[in-house]
Amino acid sequence: MLVEMSAPHIPVLAEEAIELLAPSAGETMIDATFGAGGHSRRLAEHLGPAGTLIAIDRDPSAEERFEQLAAEVDCHTRFIRADFASALEGLVAEGLRADGVLLDLGISSMQVDTWERGFSYSYDAPLDMRMDPGQEFDARELVNTWDERRLARTLREFGDERYAGKIARAIVRARARRPLETTHELVDVITDAIPAPARFAGGHPAKRSFQAIRIAVNGELDQLDRALPSAWAVLRKDGRFAGISFHSLEDRRVKRFLVDRAQGCICPPDLPVCACGRTAEAALLSRRSVVPSADEIAANPRASSARMRAARKLRDEGEQG
Structure with a gap:
């Protein structure tokens, strides 16, 4: 029997994630790291009966928590029990298009406290x-x-x-x-x-x-390297991505991935006409990483190392800017 300790689950940067992902009625949102479901619940509140929430987690105990959440929200729901890299790759392969993807990296408080x-x-x-x-x-x-x-x-x-x-x-x-x-x-x-x-x-x-x-x-870092391209590919045009990291190795990967997609022409500055033809495919949604407020850290010390980066997709795959 697994015994969960009494510390309550508090989703990190929840309000900031909702602001950047901007879920709205009828949209499809993917919580690729369901955990205890705190972020999923916040997303579902904005989707309405026509919206869809897809949750991913490889921990079997997360599926039990998802079933409870699914019974309490108005939107359509779907759970995929798999690591988030494999699940996102599978969603791309089936042709699903989403309006938002959230990656809350690191470990779930439910796992720590069990x-x-x-x-x-x-x-x-x-x-x-x-x-x-x-x-x-x-x-x-x-x-x-x-x-x-x-x-x-x-x-x-x-x-x-x-x-x-x-x-x-x-x-x-x-x-x-x-x-x-x-x-x-x-x-x-x-x-x-x-x-x-x-x-x-x-x-x-x-x-x-x-x-x-x-x-x-x-294999958390290898999984993140696999997941980022799929998380981006599954987004439709104007879809939003947010990634919450808890240490520098994760944050550097997310930052590099998003900054690279937000970069346009890479020709030398003295070249009179662009020869590379490169256009930005992402718009960064914050100039710097988003960090928890002092109040959030006081209420949830585990949030102290969190950093969130987010971007909006400017065009579909293969579409020229």
């Missing part, structure tokens, strides 16, 4: 961290089988962990005595590997390592 899933360093649980429980590869396998160099690289690149080398070395030494099985066993190894003055300087000492391992277990 302690048996092993996402959190705050509860002692089996090392798991799989967003899809049907996936074979989990955190236990990663921690106990990856070599020291690969572990260090993962912790450094995905977690910005300053002491990645020391932590990777400590993990290899600890598992040589016996396999690491639980989150608190891993927390103890990580904490002991970090110099004492730095252990609590930037929050919990295991925070960055757990983030890095979760990203690697679930």
Whole structure:
């Protein structure tokens, strides 16, 4: 049995996402990372009986929450249980056109607070961290089988962990005595590997390592790289895309993708006539990333690292600007 802890779910940047996605009656909106359904509920409120909400999530517990939401909203609903990259690719292949796509990246608060899933360093649980429980590869396998160099690289690149080398070395030494099985066993190894003055300087000492391992277990960055082109392709002309990121690796990918599509002519400035023929296919909906207000962060500290970027599609695929 999965036990959800009592922390309430609060969708991050919900009002800002609705403002930028601008859902209206009769439109089709895709919440590609349904989670606990907070954003989906806000979107559905604007779609009316003629509108359609499509929700995507690979976690089977999300489907149960979606069924409850679907019974309470007026619009048409559809749930796709799959990772968002595969689901978006499938929607493009079937020819669906949407008016808006939302990607709320990172981990659902429902997953963090279900302690048996092993996402959190705050509860002692089996090392798991799989967003899809049907996936074979989990955190236990990663921690106990990856070599020291690969572990260090993962912790450094995905977690910005300053002491990645020391932590990777400590993990290899600890598992040589016996396999690491639980989150608190891993927390103890990580904490002991970090110099004492730095252990609590930037929050919990295991925070960055757990983030890095979760990203690697679930292939989150590879999935994002696959998903962005499909999320854009499924939009009709004037459709809106919004992506909420929680660390720099995600945010850089979303920013680069949108900025590239918002760029027009790339000819040298001294060329009198455009020779590249390139025209912008996106209009950025905010000059900078949208961040939570101080009030939102006070109410929901998990929102503190969130960044949202959004754009409007200027033309259909193959259409010249």
